[in-house]
């Protein structure tokens with residue numbers, strides 16, 4: 001049963017900053033009761049369970065900052081191994097930006113990442129996370145969020161009309177939950193309440209493959225069936241995921 005998204009704008013300055021986005025969200029419906037909270041300089045999303053902390057994008061602290069400082073390099077992070085190939089500073093289109101975690105990892109390892117996200121609530125969380133990243137005062141985070149992560153106005157890679165030609169298009173669509181809900185990470189649980197699954201993921205992959213970029217990478221849970229198996233070039237396998245690589249002809253040169 002769809003529910004109207006509640007908006008709790010306690011921070012008036014922030015509500016002013018995002019007036020356009022909030023106007024667009026009027027009447028927006030979600031599959032479960034969710035509240036967008038603008039408070040103390042941050043935009044977050046609260047789920048139906050009041051005991052759970054709201055979800056927000058935080059590039060300047062928490063798990064992502066730890067991963068930036070102490071995580072694996074481009075030869076050990078699965079997403080980077082799949083998306084970079086032999087390139088040091090690839091241009092990547094993240095066609096399913098979500099909360100920008102993969103994009104941040106890729107950008108912190110040297111990529112320039114253009115982010116595409118179709119859900120307006122997620123886009124606002126992301127936009128706010130990038131803004132706070134730029135304002136956090138940590139030079140490395142400022143450089144990543146200001147120069148190497150670009151939130152595109154186009155909602156999807158297939159709607160992009162700009163002139164940038166990516167080395168890699170990266171797709172990480174939502175799959176249905178398989179674990180018991182208690183085992184699913186809190187932010188992913190709220191995410192599932194907001195988005196459900198991306199049932200059109202195969203259509204998106206096919207549309208991107210038809211555009212014939214140099215390389216397309218699709219992340220999927222290990223249990224999921226590989227789409228278009230005859231077109232797969234290689235795969236990077238991690239504990240829970242497969243990063244399936246499809247090579248196209250593209251117009252950019254570089255190693256797969």
Ligand SMILES: C[S@@+](CC[C@H](N)C(=O)[O-])C[C@H]1O[C@@H](n2cnc3c(N)ncnc32)[C@H](O)[C@@H]1O
Pocket residue numbers: 095096097098099100101102103116117118119122155156157172173174175195198204
């Ligand atoms: C699993 S999440 C991505 C998580 C992201 N990789 C991260 O690290 O935070 C999938 C996201 O892709 C978005 N998405 C799915 N299909 C899309 C499409 N065709 N165009 C744009 N965004 C899409 C969904 O709205 C959702 O936010």
